[in-house]
Amino acid sequence: MLRKVSLILQRHAAPIFHNTSRKQSHLHANSLFKVHPSVSEALENQKPVVALESTIITHGMPYPHNLSTAKEVEAIVKTNGATPATVAVLEGRVHVGLSEQELQFLASTSTSLKVSRRDLPYVLSKSLSGGTTVSATMIAAHRAGIPVFVTGGVGGVHRGGQTTMDVSADLTELGRTPITVVSAGVKSILDIGRTLEYLETQGVCVATFGKTKDFPAFFSPHSGFTSPYNVANAEEAAELIITALSLGLESGLLIAVPISEEQAAIGQHIEDAIQTALSEVREKGITGRNVTPFILQRINALTRGKSLEANISLIYNNAKVGSQIACALTKLKQGKKTTSPSQPKRSDLKSHPRTIVIGGINVDFIAKGKQERLLFGQTNPGSVYQSFGGVGRNIADCLTRLGEHPLFISAIGNDTHADSVLSYCRHMNTTAVARIPEQRTATYCAVITEEGELSLGLGDMDIHQQVTKQYVSQFEQQLSSASLVCLDGNIPVSTIDYVCSIARKHAVPVWYEPTDPDKACNPFLSDSWKSLTYISPNLAELLAMNRTLGFNTPAEEPTLLEDVLNTAMTLCHPLLEHLLCVVVTLGPHGVLLFGKSESGTVYLQSRNHHLGARLCAIHYPALPVSSEEIVNVSGAGDSLAAGIMAGILQERDTDTCVRMGLIAARLSLGSHDPVAPSLSMETINPERMRSHCCPQGTVHWSCESNTSENIQLL
Structure with missing residues (x-):
């Protein structure tokens, strides 16, 4: 029977x-x-x-x-x-x-x-x-x-x-x-x-x-x-x-x-x-x-x-x-697969998202030492954990959690890492992430000290070169109508040049987030950098940009805060002939905004990109954080940039934009993930930020004209 x-x-x-x-x-x-x-x-x-x-x-x-x-x-x-x-x-x-x-x-x-x-x-x-x-x-x-x-x-x-x-x-x-x-x-x-x-x-x-x-x-x-x-x-x-x-x-x-x-x-x-x-x-x-x-x-x-x-x-x-x-x-x-507005079908790509992020996506392995000094050549006690990062991915993730719905354009392999990262990013719009056969998804291994400083980083990033001009050109309509396009330095130079040409033609503001001193130079190898609106380098990346353009630069980076600020302002100054704002990330020293000025502050809204010649530099100290609280340093800078971007897109004032970025960075430092899962508009609500003791920005320099005589040069 x-x-x-x-x-x-x-x-x-x-x-x-x-x-x-x-x-x-x-x-x-x-x-x-x-x-x-x-x-x-x-x-x-x-x-x-x-x-x-x-x-x-x-x-x-x-x-x-x-x-x-x-x-x-x-x-x-x-x-x-x-x-x-x-x-x-x-x-x-x-x-x-x-x-x-x-x-x-x-x-x-x-x-x-x-x-x-x-x-x-x-x-x-x-x-x-x-x-x-x-x-x-x-x-x-x-x-x-x-x-x-x-x-x-x-x-x-x-x-x-x-x-x-x-x-x-x-x-x-x-x-x-x-x-x-x-x-x-x-x-x-x-x-x-x-x-x-x-x-x-x-x-x-x-x-x-x-x-x-x-x-x-x-x-x-x-x-x-x-x-x-x-x-x-x-x-x-x-x-x-x-x-x-x-x-x-x-x-x-x-x-x-x-x-x-x-x-x-x-x-x-x-x-x-x-x-x-x-x-x-x-x-x-x-x-x-x-x-x-x-x-x-x-x-x-x-x-x-x-x-x-x-x-x-x-x-x-x-x-x-x-x-x-x-x-x-x-x-x-x-x-997550079908009905979530954060994960549209491919047919939804005919829509026009107001934010587009183009950049890398990585599987990160973070190793943090448990002693003051790491000894190379031998095993050190520590903790190792896996997370999902990549500069472009981090920014798109952060913007998504802050109420934006950016289209994220990137590339991954056809491997188990790809399955894991797509599942982790299911809250994001990853419909424009290309899956490349016979390629490895990018991986990054960072060794950080007990204090949270990067000691050594290793990356397998070859697949980022697959984010080609030909692939990105499929999204030209979306690029031409965007309110903001963000590029990270991992993508090929030809892709950066192409996006900048589209942005110049359609007056689309572009934010460039460099990933290291070498890649920071990519837009500056041609006139593409003149189509950028915002850049967010650290001091080493800012030095590399100036060297690429043939400007004089100091032989070594300064360490004292006042010297750091003066050097950063000097390096930013020649770039502002075309850029609206340079956001210099200074690690524990906070962030310096240098850009076109209106009403005594740096102007961040791009609709009047070519304002008058008045310039202004404002320094915002970092939020306090102890070494014991620092878990992961890999996403703090990306979270800072994305927090500021979200503020710009929401048409917040400059102080509020920067405070949003600082709190996002602070949350990132205390999280195993590059972008803190707790990040939301509620956790960085501008109305509640006063209770976070966010520091006020200090005007370090302003002038009536954009000439080198008005700033103390190196």
């Missing part, structure tokens, strides 16, 4: 069994895995699906409680908007989703085996049937493309496991299969402390569902141990899952759901029964896979069925929570 059931194969899953012939292996694997039509249809239409294990049916409860519980769990999943996919092995085939007849068969047969990862090859080869454990269910769910799996409780390290080495395969499976397991924590008959330690070793992210980090112990919401993290609701759990998947990690997630307080009231009674059952296990010499079923049966007998009631209750609760998480995850994926 079972062989006559019509089941649909999952088409795109990779085989997990291998013969000498790859083609034969693929065909053989497909014959061993069957997906129920309802599950296949839901997956095909990108609807939420929840995987369910079946050892709770075959070994967790007596008949008919097991059958009624299984049906009720599936009903709860459906009620909460998801499709249930109970996993089991039936006559040598792994079934993902069961019919009522198959559930009945599984619940009533007494010959069903308990099937874990290790048992799959044998059970399938012998055409046997059985209930799948957590590990086997994870394998089947992952192969079918189901990201969320609900169970009662996961296995763990058995009491005394430090000597017996009795550790559940569930834990190692969580460490190597990227599935989210929703459970009531770890069974209280196990060593919970060692189980959590083992999960940490396996790289498994563990989070309690709810307001606290208390790790539940199956029948009790409190085990005496804490989870590393907690997620307050289904939406937070979905964000956690999608982030983990975006990183490409091969490990799973464990979301521990506490049992309801009503059922937890009998927890102490059950705990007493557990201790009695454990003593009987030792007396009878029961070992291995027979331990857990024996203990559960004895606990049920000793508590006169109360433990079974609590067990059923927590499974129902897990099914409800897991279904809500699966629905939130589906909604999040669909929202």
Whole structure:
């Protein structure tokens, strides 16, 4: 009868069994895995699906409680908007989703085996049937493309496991299969402390569902141990899952759901029964896979069925929570892919965004030393973490978080880094990011000191040269009607020249953000720089620009603040014949604005680019930050520039624009990400900025004419 059931194969899953012939292996694997039509249809239409294990049916409860519980769990999943996919092995085939007849068969047969990862090859080869454990269910769910799996409780390290080495395969499976397991924590008959330690070793992210980090112990919401993290609701759990998947990690997630307080009231009674059952296990010499079923049966007998009631209750609760998480995850994926205004379809490129950013996108690896001085040639203690950067990406990210919707033009490879970075940037408009076959996504490795200063940087940036004039010219209509175009120094000189020519023709303001002293010179190799409106170099980059134009420059950079300001003003002065404003980033010294003046301040609005000859220089000190607070220095300058740009686009006054930039930079320094995820118009609200103790700008120089005699030259 079972062989006559019509089941649909999952088409795109990779085989997990291998013969000498790859083609034969693929065909053989497909014959061993069957997906129920309802599950296949839901997956095909990108609807939420929840995987369910079946050892709770075959070994967790007596008949008919097991059958009624299984049906009720599936009903709860459906009620909460998801499709249930109970996993089991039936006559040598792994079934993902069961019919009522198959559930009945599984619940009533007494010959069903308990099937874990290790048992799959044998059970399938012998055409046997059985209930799948957590590990086997994870394998089947992952192969079918189901990201969320609900169970009662996961296995763990058995009491005394430090000597017996009795550790559940569930834990190692969580460490190597990227599935989210929703459970009531770890069974209280196990060593919970060692189980959590083992999960940490396996790289498994563990989070309690709810307001606290208390790790539940199956029948009790409190085990005496804490989870590393907690997620307050289904939406937070979905964000956690999608982030983990975006990183490409091969490990799973464990979301521990506490049992309801009503059922937890009998927890102490059950705990007493557990201790009695454990003593009987030792007396009878029961070992291995027979331990857990024996203990559960004895606990049920000793508590006169109360433990079974609590067990059923927590499974129902897990099914409800897991279904809500699966629905939130589906909604999040669909929202980011199709309906989010920040991620338009390619057809939306016919629209005309008022801001366009053209530049690099990188995967960053930041290493921060933990001692005052880094010693080269040997290993130094420190912390290493991954983030997503690139000057252009950082600016586009920052502008997006500040209410703008820039079109970001860039290039990435066709690799796993590209998948990760696109997923991380899903809140941005990345429809103009080209994906280049047989190319590597740009990567950057920075080594910073304990104080947060850059000690060494290494970059694999070749792909930035793929942001060619030919590619960018596809967006000429958008460029010609933009309110602001931002270029970073990573893109080819020919692309910079092309964009500047379009900007000159259509009077579009252009902001140039150099990325290092060498690339800072790119617009100055021709007359393209005369089409720029704003530039934001540091002092070294400003020196390089002047050298390229043939101006005299000092041999060394000054260190004292007054000397730094005088040097910066002198270097800016000849550039202002064509530029509206030079924004000189001075690191811990803050920022210097030098530009065309109106009403005693530097004028930032570009509509009257060629104002009178009056010039003004204003210095704004940096916001105070200690070395202990500095986590990442890679995005502070980009955040500063983007904060000022956002202020300009919103037609704020000059002081407000700079304060927005300074606060954005301050938030960046304290974040692992180059652009702080907390950045928003709320966090840098101009009406609230007074409370941040933002320093006032100090006018250092102004004059009535744009001649060199009016400033003290070097």
